[in-house]
Amino acid sequence: MSSALTRRNLLRGAGGAALATGVGLPLAGCGGDGGSGGGGGQAGGTVTFVYYGDAEDQKAYDALFNRFREEHPEIDLKFQGIAADSWADFANAVATRLAGGQPVDVVQIATEGQRIFMSKDLLEPLDSYIAKDQALVDAYYADTPEPIRRLLQQYASQDGHTFYMPGGYNTMALYINTDIWSSAGVEPPTDTWSWEEFRAAGEEIKAKTGAFLTAAGNGYFTDVMPWLLNNGTAPLSEDWGSSTLNTPEAVEALTFVRQLVVDGLAPEPGGTFDAPTQMAQGKLASFGGGRWPTNDLRRLDFIEPVQLVRWPENGSAGTPVGWDAFPILKMSKNKDAAWTLITYLMSEEFGDAVTTGGGATVPARISDATGPAFLDDAPENTELLVELLEVATPIPGPDRGPEMQMVIEEAWLQGVSGTKDPQTALADADSRLQGMFA
Amino acid sequence: MTAIAPPRVGEAVLDPGGGRQSRPAGLPSTLAGWLFISPALLLFLVFILGPFVAAMALSLFEYDLLTPAEFTGLANFKALVGDELLLKALGNTFVFAFASVVTHLVGGLVLALAVNRGLNRALSYFVRTAVFFPFLISWAAVALLWRYVLDPTFGLVSHYLTRIGIDPPGWFTDPAWALPSIIGIDFWHTIGYTFLIMLAGLQTVPSEMTEAARVDGANAVQSFFFVTLPLMTPTLFFASVITFIGAFQIFDPVQIITSGGPDNSTITAVMYLYRTGFQAFQIGYASAIALVVFAVIMLVTLLQFWGSRKWVHNA
Numbered sequence: 001m002s003s004a005l006t007r008r009n010l011l012r013g014a015g016g017a018a019l020a021t022g023v024g025l026p027l028a029g030c031g032g033d034g035g036s037g038g039g040g041g042q043a044g045g046t047v048t049f050v051y052y053g054d055a056e057d058q059k060a061y062d063a064l065f066n067r068f069r070e071e072h073p074e075i076d077l078k079f080q081g082i083a084a085d086s087w088a089d090f091a092n093a094v095a096t097r098l099a100g101g102q103p104v105d106v107v108q109i110a111t112e113g114q115r116i117f118m119s120k121d122l123l124e125p126l127d128s129y130i131a132k133d134q135a136l137v138d139a140y141y142a143d144t145p146e147p148i149r150r151l152l153q154q155y156a157s158q159d160g161h162t163f164y165m166p167g168g169y170n171t172m173a174l175y176i177n178t179d180i181w182s183s184a185g186v187e188p189p190t191d192t193w194s195w196e197e198f199r200a201a202g203e204e205i206k207a208k209t210g211a212f213l214t215a216a217g218n219g220y221f222t223d224v225m226p227w228l229l230n231n232g233t234a235p236l237s238e239d240w241g242s243s244t245l246n247t248p249e250a251v252e253a254l255t256f257v258r259q260l261v262v263d264g265l266a267p268e269p270g271g272t273f274d275a276p277t278q279m280a281q282g283k284l285a286s287f288g289g290g291r292w293p294t295n296d297l298r299r300l301d302f303i304e305p306v307q308l309v310r311w312p313e314n315g316s317a318g319t320p321v322g323w324d325a326f327p328i329l330k331m332s333k334n335k336d337a338a339w340t341l342i343t344y345l346m347s348e349e350f351g352d353a354v355t356t357g358g359g360a361t362v363p364a365r366i367s368d369a370t371g372p373a374f375l376d377d378a379p380e381n382t383e384l385l386v387e388l389l390e391v392a393t394p395i396p397g398p399d400r401g402p403e404m405q406m407v408i409e410e411a412w413l414q415g416v417s418g419t420k421d422p423q424t425a426l427a428d429a430d431s432r433l434q435g436m437f438a
Numbered sequence: 439m440t441a442i443a444p445p446r447v448g449e450a451v452l453d454p455g456g457g458r459q460s461r462p463a464g465l466p467s468t469l470a471g472w473l474f475i476s477p478a479l480l481l482f483l484v485f486i487l488g489p490f491v492a493a494m495a496l497s498l499f500e501y502d503l504l505t506p507a508e509f510t511g512l513a514n515f516k517a518l519v520g521d522e523l524l525l526k527a528l529g530n531t532f533v534f535a536f537a538s539v540v541t542h543l544v545g546g547l548v549l550a551l552a553v554n555r556g557l558n559r560a561l562s563y564f565v566r567t568a569v570f571f572p573f574l575i576s577w578a579a580v581a582l583l584w585r586y587v588l589d590p591t592f593g594l595v596s597h598y599l600t601r602i603g604i605d606p607p608g609w610f611t612d613p614a615w616a617l618p619s620i621i622g623i624d625f626w627h628t629i630g631y632t633f634l635i636m637l638a639g640l641q642t643v644p645s646e647m648t649e650a651a652r653v654d655g656a657n658a659v660q661s662f663f664f665v666t667l668p669l670m671t672p673t674l675f676f677a678s679v680i681t682f683i684g685a686f687q688i689f690d691p692v693q694i695i696t697s698g699g700p701d702n703s704t705i706t707a708v709m710y711l712y713r714t715g716f717q718a719f720q721i722g723y724a725s726a727i728a729l730v731v732f733a734v735i736m737l738v739t740l741l742q743f744w745g746s747r748k749w750v751h752n753a
Contacts, residue, residue: 092716099503120504212591270611271589273595274580278592321683402717410699417611419700 010351044074048372051108054083075337087112105332111322112397114156129339143365147389164325168361170290171319171388172226179305180285184208202265216266216285218413226255229318233431240398246430252414254422292360301362306379321392341361400436489722496725515727527581537621538685546632554640577690613703639673668751675750
């Protein structure tokens with residue numbers, strides 16, 4: 001159960017589904033960027049693109065791809081949104097559709113689902129398509145962050161084959177309300193800061209303003225991983241092959257967060273509240289997030305007092321990272337047309353349109369992520385989300401990832417809420433996780 | 439539960455066809471009958487019988503949706519026997535279903551009595567609408583709503599409890615409170631349906647009988663227990679059967695509010711089925727669980743019908 005930031009909000013943000021306000025954007029033609037695909041020639045036919053989102057997002061998607069349709073009348077582009085509760089659930093829903101025989105050509109898949117799809121032999125290697133449009137792909141890679149390409153290669157390629165082209169991503173920073181901090185006479189950190197400094201700031205803030213220091217939820221990406229990674233550990237091993245949830249560092253991290261709750265520096269977990277709203281009302285001094293809270297803060301007209309800072313560390317710096325990526329399904333009957341769509345997703349025009357439209361991920365292209373469309377009307381120091389890639393660890397996506405995520409989130413909630421002591425909560429969860437690896 | 443009595447001797451039989459045959463000439467009566475029931479039959483075959491047969495077949499396989507299925511015989515059923523989490527899920531589901539049946543029958547009847555007797559017409563319509571309204575809201579919206587309302591810090595309930603000096607419990611984080619909280623939310627959401635059934639049942643109780651009891655000296659309580667309640671038993675029986683069947687399949691609120699936690703204190707049978715099938719991709723095992731759920735519901739329903747002979751008053 002999440003508290004401050006619902007997983008739903010995060011997930012809407014983490015993918016292209018958050019392209020919502022891109023309706024009517026003046027997209028330039030994709031002809032210059034669009035390749036002809038592995039098969040060569042003008043590929044046509046129906047292409048079904050499955051994305052993370054609901055019916056509400058459908059219009060936005062349609063609008064973003066109007067120009068694509070104009071440029072490629074030979075391709076009948078269809079969208080199918082899946083309104084899942086998590087990326088893991090989304091991957092499950094797609095798998096179920098595939099098993100049901102529904103035609104799917106291109107899927108927006110986040111980190112959590114990328115290896116599962118690859119290991120199930122559902123994806124078409126993109127090597128031949130890349131080779132035919134090498135210049136286009138090279139230009140795209142040159143404008144995407146090296147860590148994303150490296151991590152994609154490490155976790156989502158197999159036997160030297162490339163299956164995915166990367167899309168937008170999210171890292172985790174802390175959004176802070178500088179008004180609350182200055183009211184308490186506390187200076188926000190300018191660079192790295194420690195857990196002790198974070199806690200001391202919270203005590204001052206609580207005493208002088210009554211506001212909570214931060215939210216203490218149990219979201220895998222938004223809460224569990226940032227605290228673990230900033231204490232030198234992670235929920236799973238680097239190869240996602242075993243649990244590391246019961247390490248002393250993990251227990252220490254959970255104990256620290258629990259103590260914030262016990263001392264009244266963080267609200268009791270177990271329900272739901274809207275963190276940006278609470279921050280705008282002066283009740284919450286900070287909360288964690290990637291790009292997506294910016295859209296909420298815009299909605300609340302509360303951009304100016306907010307600043308992004310690094311997550312506090314305890315001897316080690318880190319952030320989770322999740323990115324969406326686009327493969328061609330092996331079952332696709334129009335693979336060349338599907339590749340044409342992917343080249344459009346890689347194009348500068350599409351990147352610009354998504355960024356201008358208020359996408360909730362950091363755009364894949366560096367030129368977009370460091371440009372005014374991304375940084376203007378956004379909290380101060382938003383560029384931190386890109387800088388954090390240097391210390392980023394991917395959110396794990398093992399084969400039984402959805403189940404494992406549930407176990408980890410539940411254990412974290414038990415520890416933070418005090419239902420179980422942190423050591424017991426993590427030891428019990430670790431035991432269940434090891435069983436899933438067996 | 440309407441009985442259609444045969445026409446008495448000498449009584450005219452209503453014939454909507456004006457004496458003519460209502461089926462096309464030359465169409466055999468059996469074929470016409472099949473045509474009439476074919477829509478319902480088709481729905482039954484596609485959505486009930488088909489999936490049921492498929493579940494029976496799939497339960498004999500190991501299947502992950504994405505790779506070819508492998509026949510494993512009764513292995514999935516053998517695995518069910520030692521599955522502690524399934525037992526836990528069934529236990530939780532029985533507790534939930536029992537609580538749901540009791541609270542809905544009592545609550546629905548009390549509300550219906552209040553509306554049926556004590557209120558003027560305008561107020562009665564208002565209360566009927568107000569009580570039934572939550573039932574019209576989707577479970578997803580209801581679940582999210584209550585997560586906000588019961589938030590331990592910013593929630594409405596916690597706010598007022600704290601103001602009167604009560605420390606709110608961890609509604610969804612304390613294993614002792616999580617299931618009762620779900621039961622309470624379910625009651626709020628679905629009581630309107632039971633209430634309407636009860637109200638309809640009360641309105642079928644002949645006023646002559648309650649008036650006769652009053653003339654014979656029965657007070658209101660005696661009239662209720664010795665006249666109204668016995669005449670309401672068919673309604674109570676119907677409500678208990680459908681409430682149990684619905685409650686035993688509880689899934690949405692648990693999935694959205696607690697995800698089965700904390701410590702599996704709210705995991706239910708259907709939720710476990712979902713997890714097994716669509717998160718662990720053990721479709722064969724999930725099908726076996728589905729058959730267990732079906733068997734339990736059928737067994738309890740048969741028991742309810744058998745027991746009804748002892749307490750349901752059929753006029």
